[in-house]
Amino acid sequence: MVGGGAGGGTGGGAAARTDADGPTVTLEGVILGIDTSLGTAVAVVEPDGVVRAQVESADPRGHAEVIGTLIQRALAEASVTVSDISYVAAGMGPGPFTGLRVGIAAARAFALGRGVPVVPVVSHDAVALELLLHDALTGGYEDAADESFAVVTDARRREFASTLYRGLDDDGLPVRLAEPALTPRDDLDRMLQAAGVIRRDAERIPAAMLALAASRAVVAGRTIAPADVLYLRSPDVTMPGAPKRVNL
Amino acid sequence: MAGRGVHMNREPLVLGIETSCDETGIGIVRGRTLLSNTIASSMDEHARYGGVVPEVAARAHLEALEPAIRAALAEADVALADLDAVAVTSGPGLAGALMVGVGAAKALAVSLEKPLYAVNHLVGHIAADVLDGDAPPLEYPTVALLVSGGHTSLLLVRDLTSDVELLGETMDDAAGEAFDKVARLLGLPYPGGPEIDRAAASGDPLAITFPRGLSRASDMAAHRYDFSFSGLKTAVARWTEQRQAAGEPVPVADVAASFREAVVDVLVTKALAACRDHDVPRLLLGGGVIANRRLRDVALERAAAERVTVRIPPLSLCTDNGAMIAALASELIMAGRPASTLEFGADSTLPVTEIQVAGSA
Ligand SMILES: [Zn+2]
Numbered sequence: 262m263v264g265g266g267a268g269g270g271t272g273g274g275a276a277a278r279t280d281a282d283g284p285t286v287t288l289e290g291v292i293l294g295i296d297t298s299l300g301t302a303v304a305v306v307e308p309d310g311v312v313r314a315q316v317e318s319a320d321p322r323g324h325a326e327v328i329g330t331l332i333q334r335a336l337a338e339a340s341v342t343v344s345d346i347s348y349v350a351a352g353m354g355p356g357p358f359t360g361l362r363v364g365i366a367a368a369r370a371f372a373l374g375r376g377v378p379v380v381p382v383v384s385h386d387a388v389a390l391e392l393l394l395h396d397a398l399t400g401g402y403e404d405a406a407d408e409s410f411a412v413v414t415d416a417r418r419r420e421f422a423s424t425l426y427r428g429l430d431d432d433g434l435p436v437r438l439a440e441p442a443l444t445p446r447d448d449l450d451r452m453l454q455a456a457g458v459i460r461r462d463a464e465r466i467p468a469a470m471l472a473l474a475a476s477r478a479v480v481a482g483r484t485i486a487p488a489d490v491l492y493l494r495s496p497d498v499t500m501p502g503a504p505k506r507v508n509l
Numbered sequence: 510m511a512g513r514g515v516h517m518n519r520e521p522l523v524l525g526i527e528t529s530c531d532e533t534g535i536g537i538v539r540g541r542t543l544l545s546n547t548i549a550s551s552m553d554e555h556a557r558y559g560g561v562v563p564e565v566a567a568r569a570h571l572e573a574l575e576p577a578i579r580a581a582l583a584e585a586d587v588a589l590a591d592l593d594a595v596a597v598t599s600g601p602g603l604a605g606a607l608m609v610g611v612g613a614a615k616a617l618a619v620s621l622e623k624p625l626y627a628v629n630h631l632v633g634h635i636a637a638d639v640l641d642g643d644a645p646p647l648e649y650p651t652v653a654l655l656v657s658g659g660h661t662s663l664l665l666v667r668d669l670t671s672d673v674e675l676l677g678e679t680m681d682d683a684a685g686e687a688f689d690k691v692a693r694l695l696g697l698p699y700p701g702g703p704e705i706d707r708a709a710a711s712g713d714p715l716a717i718t719f720p721r722g723l724s725r726a727s728d729m730a731a732h733r734y735d736f737s738f739s740g741l742k743t744a745v746a747r748w749t750e751q752r753q754a755a756g757e758p759v760p761v762a763d764v765a766a767s768f769r770e771a772v773v774d775v776l777v778t779k780a781l782a783a784c785r786d787h788d789v790p791r792l793l794l795g796g797g798v799i800a801n802r803r804l805r806d807v808a809l810e811r812a813a814a815e816r817v818t819v820r821i822p823p824l825s826l827c828t829d830n831g832a833m834i835a836a837l838a839s840e841l842i843m844a845g846r847p848a849s850t851l852e853f854g855a856d857s858t859l860p861v862t863e864i865q866v867a868g869s870a
Contacts, residue, residue, distance in 0.1 A: 295616075325608040329615030329625075329851030336619075343620050358564065359605045362571050366609045367616035369575050374589055374620030490571065496564035 288480055290347030291339065293371065294472030295332070297324040297364030298356025298384040299414060303331040304468035305339035305346075308476045312469040313339030319465065324363035332371065346375055350475030352384035352466055354491035355422035355441045356414065365490060380475035381486040385412040385424035387471035388463040389435035393428065394470075409438060409458040413449065421449045422493065425458055432481035434474060443493050521593040521842045524581070525835025526574070526617075528610030529602025529630045530659050531555060531566045533573035535581040536832025538839050543640045544585035546825060546832040549573035556699045560689055561658065567605040574613050581831070592623055594848065596838030599627040599866040600859030602659065607855030615851055624848030626838035627866040629859055630829075631655055632673055634795035635666055636837035637826040644820065650789050651820070652676075654780040656804070657796035657829070658685030658700070661776075663734045663783055664861060666793070669837070670844045675861045676783050677734025680723070684772055685798045687738035691745050691768050695761050702801060705765045709803070712766030719744050719771040724778070734783055741771055773804045777811050784817045793820045797828040841865055 288308035296302045301324045302317040314335040318327045336343065351368035354361045372379045389412050409427045416422040425439035444452055453460050478485040520540025527534035533549040551569030555561050582589065597614030600607055611627070618625035634655045638647050653664040661679040666672070682690065685702060692701025697708060722737035723729070745768050749759045784792055792812055799805060799821060812819045826833060846865060853866040 297612075323854065325611040325615075326852060326854035328612050329619055332616060332619050333851065343622060346620075359567070359608060362567060362605070363608050363612035366571055366574060366613040370578075370613035371616040371620040373575055373578060374617045490568070492568075496562060496568065498558050498562045498565065 288347065288476060290345050291341055292348045292350055292472040292476050293332070293335070293346045294350040294352075294468040294475065295328075295364045295368040295371070296352030296384055296387065296466040296468050296471050297328065297360045298352050298354050299464065299466050301327050301331055301364065302466050302468035302471075303335040304472050305335050305341055306469050306472035306476065308480070310473050310476070313341065315467070315469045317465065317468065321357070322360065324360040328363055328367050332367070343375060346371070346377060348378055348380050348475055348479060350380045350382050350472045352387065352468075352471050353381045353486050353489070354384055355416060355443070355493050356384060357417050358492060361490065380479060381488050382471050382474050382478070383424065383437070383441060383486045383491065384466050384471070385414070385422075385441060385463070386435050386437070386474050386485065387466050387468070388412045388461070389424070389426040390470040390474050391467045392461060393435060409456070410461050411453050411458045413460055413462045416443055416493070419446050420444060421446055423449065423453075425456065432483065433477045434481070434483075434485060441491055441493060521839050522587060522591055523594045523596055523626075523835040523839045523842070524578070524592050525596040525831040525833070525838060526610045526614045527598045527630070527633070527829055527831040527834045528570040528574070528606050529598045529600070530606060530829055531561045531569070532829040533570045533577050534829055534831035534834070535577040536830055536835040537581050537585040537587060538640065538832060538835040540839055540843070541639045541836070542642070543832055544587065545581040546830050547577050547581040547584060548828075548830055549577045552700065559693050559699050560686070561603070563603045563605055566603060567609055570606055570609040574609065589621055592621065594624045594626055594838060594842060595621070596626040596628055596834050598630045598633065598834050599853055600630060600856035602630055602857060604855055604857040607857065611853070611855045619851070625851065626841055627849040627853045628834055628837045628841070629861060629864050629866075630834075631660065631662055631664070631861045632669065632864045633833040633837045634827070635664070635669060635673070635793060636840060637795060637822040637830070637833035638793060638820060639669070639840060640826055640832060640836050641822050647793070647820070648791055650787070651791040651793050652780060652783045652787065652789050653793040653795060654776060655796040656684045656776060656794075656798035658689065658798070659683055660796065661736045661738075662861065663780060665783070665787060665789070670840050670846065670864060673861050673864055677732065677736065677779070679736040679738065680732070681737050681739040682742065684736070684738060684776065687742055687772060688798070690742050694742075694746055694749060695759070695764060702798060705769055706801060706803070708761050708765035709769050710762070712760070712762030712764070714766040714770035716760070716763035717748060717767040719748075719767055721771055721775045721778070724775055734779055736775065736779065738772065741768070769801070769803055773801075773807045776804065777808050780808070781811060781815055781817060785815065790817050791820070792817050795822060795827055799827045800824050837864070
């Protein structure tokens, strides 16, 4: 049983797409969001964006240690049972591989256990969505919707991962101007300046926004991220040369 | 959920997840009965690198897990909801590879609201034996020799679920690694074990006397049950180079047979010494290198001479697999052990004495 969530939950509200040119998608239940591209972040969100729970560990390692308890805590704080989960949003990166895989493996396994779909989301989209919603609510800086910005996270090995955005589209999803890419640390500012975009560094991925992006994608009937992990780097391998010679 | 045991009058239905090296293993057992042993291997992807590449293995695990779980459920003809528990390898093994399995197992257990058992990979190799339906039950104590590409360990098992002692292990390469490296030296492909075997078939095992690591009197005092194969590998390299330098052809069959003989000799000698020293007339063999015919033959022959009974689980359960992980958890459940809490991690150097990782409560 989920820790403090005895009694279970109502499963949240529903969001619906009602445009004329497609079947109406109604989203029942709540969405579980999981991301381990930086720290470990888990959230439970209603389809219309009401955040029922958001828990996280900032530890850039130790994802495997905390993932289980964080999922349990999120469910408990949201007062939902596992059967209320209708979709699992998975942060596909970019991010350091070893940790990143833990969340994706967990998202896929949780979804398998419940028989519900996984919705892959670009982890930077969650940051962009949060920035854009925040700016929209607070007035933010002027003409936030027209401002191009880059979500930037540490990719280790003296590189940054960045994704360029500009505003929200009609489905309420961040518009990506450029897909996630790696840039040497010293080159990033020059590159962003040339592209005329503002730099927005992120230290954490808001899992609630990840789940909300997934919800909006499902309602819109869109796929917003590849099913494959956003590694952006080939595995480190050195092809073996001739066997090393020993002294004769 | 987590921390709670499984109380039941019937045999527990357990799904085991194993991702410590390059095999994604999903096993399903009911008590001591094997229902599925599904393995997806990334071995082919490592072949061109001459050894397991951790990042390549970890990426492959992530992609193989879900299809392997589905395949195992289909083969066992059970549904996830029917499971009594989920089991996973916590270590030892490759950290990044282990983490994929641990992350998946935790989320699966939480989503199914089932107990989770985090277990030791090496002890899992011993537990594979209980799935051998044709064999009489494992008797205690027994000495266990586990030999694979990732480990070479000699254990004293007094009880599978509560008392396993490490007698010795390799100080450098695992035996399977030595096979891979010597195969490469001889221009043979990866994995080296079957290739060396094939080459050795027509060779003379007594043609060249290669060193037996940690077998001199002084070594036997300090490292009686430990192994070392890096010196042997170097000796083979030196020998073949000298041949080449002299402009003579390298007798690959003889080198392969003599190398294999040196490995087998030291493995069997030390395992039987452990049996003698501890007055234990039982030896269990496990790990992928047990597939080596010569090792099995020599072990059986020399053990018989010393009146030691040898047990070898089915070879399909000797290589890394999820069924042995499920089997160990099943034994723990039947022994009344509570489930692990959810806090455990992937421990690449998990000691063999830690049969089950309980997690920090
Ligand atoms: Zn193994």
